[in-house]
Amino acid sequence: MALTSITFHELHHKMLALKKKREQQQLNGGNSNTSARVISGAQIRVQKDVTELELPPTIELQFDNPNDLLHFTVTIKPADGLYKGGVFPFSCEISEDYPIKPPKFLCIPKIYHPNIDLEGNVCLNILREDWKPILSLTSILLGLQILFLEPNPNDPLNKEAATELARDRHKFSTLVKRSMLGGYVGEVRYDQVLRR
Amino acid sequence: MAAFSPLTDPSIGPSLRSRGPFADPDYTPEFGSDSISESKILVIGAGGLGCEILKNLVLSGFRDIHVIDMDTIDVSNLNRQFLFRKEDVGRSKAIAASEFVMRRIRRGVRITPYFGKIQDKPKEYYRGFTLVICGLDSVEARRWINATLVDLAAEGDIVPMVDGGTEGFRGQTRVIIPTISSCYECSLDLLPTKRTFPVCTIANTPRLPEHCIEWAHQLLWPKNFPQRKFDADLEQHVDWIYDQALFRANEFGIEGVTRSLTLGVVKNIVPAIASTNAIIAASCCNEAFKFVTSCNPVLDNYMMYSGDQSVYSYSFCLEKKPDCPVCGSLAQDLTVPRFFTLQELLDLVAEKPKFQLKAPSVATSDRNLYLRFPEQLETLTRPNLELKLIDLISESEELLITDRSLPLSLKLRVRFTGDSERPKDSGNLSLIR
Ligand SMILES: [Zn+2]
Numbered sequence: 001m002a003l004t005s006i007t008f009h010e011l012h013h014k015m016l017a018l019k020k021k022r023e024q025q026q027l028n029g030g031n032s033n034t035s036a037r038v039i040s041g042a043q044i045r046v047q048k049d050v051t052e053l054e055l056p057p058t059i060e061l062q063f064d065n066p067n068d069l070l071h072f073t074v075t076i077k078p079a080d081g082l083y084k085g086g087v088f089p090f091s092c093e094i095s096e097d098y099p100i101k102p103p104k105f106l107c108i109p110k111i112y113h114p115n116i117d118l119e120g121n122v123c124l125n126i127l128r129e130d131w132k133p134i135l136s137l138t139s140i141l142l143g144l145q146i147l148f149l150e151p152n153p154n155d156p157l158n159k160e161a162a163t164e165l166a167r168d169r170h171k172f173s174t175l176v177k178r179s180m181l182g183g184y185v186g187e188v189r190y191d192q193v194l195r196r
Numbered sequence: 197m198a199a200f201s202p203l204t205d206p207s208i209g210p211s212l213r214s215r216g217p218f219a220d221p222d223y224t225p226e227f228g229s230d231s232i233s234e235s236k237i238l239v240i241g242a243g244g245l246g247c248e249i250l251k252n253l254v255l256s257g258f259r260d261i262h263v264i265d266m267d268t269i270d271v272s273n274l275n276r277q278f279l280f281r282k283e284d285v286g287r288s289k290a291i292a293a294s295e296f297v298m299r300r301i302r303r304g305v306r307i308t309p310y311f312g313k314i315q316d317k318p319k320e321y322y323r324g325f326t327l328v329i330c331g332l333d334s335v336e337a338r339r340w341i342n343a344t345l346v347d348l349a350a351e352g353d354i355v356p357m358v359d360g361g362t363e364g365f366r367g368q369t370r371v372i373i374p375t376i377s378s379c380y381e382c383s384l385d386l387l388p389t390k391r392t393f394p395v396c397t398i399a400n401t402p403r404l405p406e407h408c409i410e411w412a413h414q415l416l417w418p419k420n421f422p423q424r425k426f427d428a429d430l431e432q433h434v435d436w437i438y439d440q441a442l443f444r445a446n447e448f449g450i451e452g453v454t455r456s457l458t459l460g461v462v463k464n465i466v467p468a469i470a471s472t473n474a475i476i477a478a479s480c481c482n483e484a485f486k487f488v489t490s491c492n493p494v495l496d497n498y499m500m501y502s503g504d505q506s507v508y509s510y511s512f513c514l515e516k517k518p519d520c521p522v523c524g525s526l527a528q529d530l531t532v533p534r535f536f537t538l539q540e541l542l543d544l545v546a547e548k549p550k551f552q553l554k555a556p557s558v559a560t561s562d563r564n565l566y567l568r569f570p571e572q573l574e575t576l577t578r579p580n581l582e583l584k585l586i587d588l589i590s591e592s593e594e595l596l597i598t599d600r601s602l603p604l605s606l607k608l609r610v611r612f613t614g615d616s617e618r619p620k621d622s623g624n625l626s627l628i629r
Contacts, residue, residue: 037594038319038344039561041381042336044605045477046523048598051569061570066577067563096336100387115396119419123396131392133385155396 040157042098046070049137059141070094074105074141077195078148082176083113086193090122090144102131103140111189112179114151114162116187122147160186202229202257208485216492228489231256235326235488240314240341242289244468245331245360247279248400248477250293253329254301256485262308263326264317265290266334267404276470309493319344323353324419326488329480330359335387342372342380343522344440347594349374350526358486360480364466367476370514371497374523378497378514381522405445405452409461430461439461465492475501519604527607529592537586538565539581541610545597551606553599560593584614 007066036146046069053061075089081087094103101194105127107113115123126135156162165172175185182192203209203225212228235443237258239249242265251263267289269280277295279362280289290309298307309315314337322328322344330336331471338359345355357372359380397403398411417426427433438458445453460467486492497513512532518524532541538558546553555568565588567573580588589595589610597606 037608038340038347039594041384041522042338043559043561044596046600047557047559047564047567047596048605050519051567051598053569055570061572063570063573065319066567066573069564071316080432100335100384117399119414119422120414121395121415123394123399125394128392129394156395157396157399159400177442 021060041094042096043070046094051136053141055088055138055141059145065092070096070098073108076141076143076145076148078145080150081173082151083148083180085195086111086148086180087195088148088193090120099133099135102127103137106141109193110188111193112161112176112185112188112190113147114153114158114165115147115158117157121157123155125155154162200257200302202232205257206233207255208257211485211491212489218491218493223490224488228491229257231488232485233259236260236262236324237484237488238322238325238328240328240332241265241331242279242293242309243273243333244276244470245333245362245477246289247277247293248474249329249331249360250279250297250307251301252477252481253484254297254305256481256574258484258488259305262310263290263294263307264310264314265293265310266311266313276468276473303412314341317345322355323348327484328355328357329484330357331359331477331480332359339384342374342574345372345380346374346523346615347382347527349376358480358483358487360476362468362472362476364510365469365472365502367472367501368477369483369495369499369501371481371487371495373497375526378516379520379523382517382520383514400449402444402448403449403484405441405450405454405457406461408441408450408453409437409458411444411601412437413462416440416537422577426462428459434459434462469503472501472503475503490505500504521604524604525606527609530608531611531613532585533614534584534586534612535614535618536585537582538585541585542566542581545606545608552601553606554596554601556597556599558595560595562587565589565595582617584618587611600623 019088043092050061057080059076059162060075060077062075064071064073070093073089074079074092075087077087078084089108090105091108092103092105095101103125105122107116107122109140110118110120116157122144124140124147126140126143127172149159151165153162153166161175179185180193184191186189203212211427213492214225233546235258237260237627238251239246239261240263242250246265248262250261250263257506265288265463269284269287269289270286271282274280274282274285277289279293284292285507288309288311290311290434294307294309322341325376328337328345330341342357344356348355354374354376357374357380359370359372361368392408393404393407395414398407399415402408402411413426428438434455438453438455441453441458442533445451459465469571479495487494495511496513498514499509502508516523531543532544540551542558545551546556557567557569558565559567563579564573566577591612592609595608595610599606599609
């Protein structure tokens, strides 16, 4: 209700009526819990987002503490593409400012990927500059999966990998296979990420 | 010194004595004067806005003011946070501000400081205020106080909130009457998100000084110090980022990396402008004055001010969002027998035609009781379904229920009734009101 449609007089009456109702409730034996914490808007949003995720079987979530929905591991197991057969866990951290701020993702193993650097930083537009509060966790997780199906040489975080992908897709594919086995590409030794 | 009287005070007396054309029909000068003397106001934040607000409130005749702030005074605050002096550096803002106002501005007023977080105080603490004014720079704190006040309003105690905010030459004032007008959470999606840059630009093609700083901050720091978390309050940390950013800027021929810009980027701060704070604080206190005295209508309900390109101001009404997670569904009372299990509660709620839930998940403010998804959490929380509700939650504790079929969430306050032992022949739920 807009305040223009309500005079002060009415507002004060309304406030008084509510107060009376509450006193009545207390008389009737109801009591309010004085110590209970208030459920925050962030908590509601996270609970909705997490319990209503719609994920393909190639994406799994793992929580260390079932009472903490703000920290978890997401594992992507691509069923297709150059990274097929790999298992890619990411740590996820949702801040108390969610959904104003996007969640933070880091790839845990060291992998050879044009859009992921050796420290695990991910270049995905909706994780940073294109994040909007109306987006949900589902959209980010699907976005992460797409990075494995369609690595993008135009937004490089691992420059060597991006150059290789743009130049010779076949050779790039061989290097991806080698890196996933735990082998060297150039100077860097990557982590073994093949599904056992 | 004669006792202060709002009606004869040269500054506020005239506003109280003459009826405004839009004043409440019941308004009398005595009512306005008494209301202001009897009111109890809470100010959240004793920083740039808070100092102005405290001074304005006292000069407007308010006598019982409480102030909360968790920060201590930094030397960089002294240029605009005028209640503080050099010797106050390191002290609590709330305490120093209270002392200054009581000593220098008006004797006889009582200002009660609290040095700590708003979250330290129980919900009950907030029930006793006539009005809350926020001069905060944190979205999280605003969301918290907003949810708390909406919760109180659902129980019948309406404590309005006047929220001021500034960023550089811009600012806004907003009046929130919890459950009656739009709340802070209703318009959360309209908030500008933090200015961010694509990681790949930062990593490969920097063009702005900010790109160089973000490169050192986001990428280089975790790489060089994987074990150490960056702390923007530590001088050596900021210096390191500044040096690295400067080096990179030189490499790419980018100008403008300074230490203060570095601090601004890593702390995500926009320089505070003293005059913007003064304008917004004045507007907040005007609204508080009008609300408490009812001498004139309050702002309905949002005012924006922009002073960066000439001067522009505009006010409009933010509408309530029907599916607002905070004020869209107020906690409802539900009474169940003491012997009820969590499963029985969920069945009961699911059956109610009002709700029609399909696969509800339920939590308290700090524990997940049953989550339908993901699988791991479903397995972990499933044993709770068989437990007695009374062993899981305390009387009147709020439960949050989410479900795919609900556009938003459902909040329940469960009360218990009857015996804790299940009667022999109780398959039926007809006992339940
Ligand atoms: Zn709302």
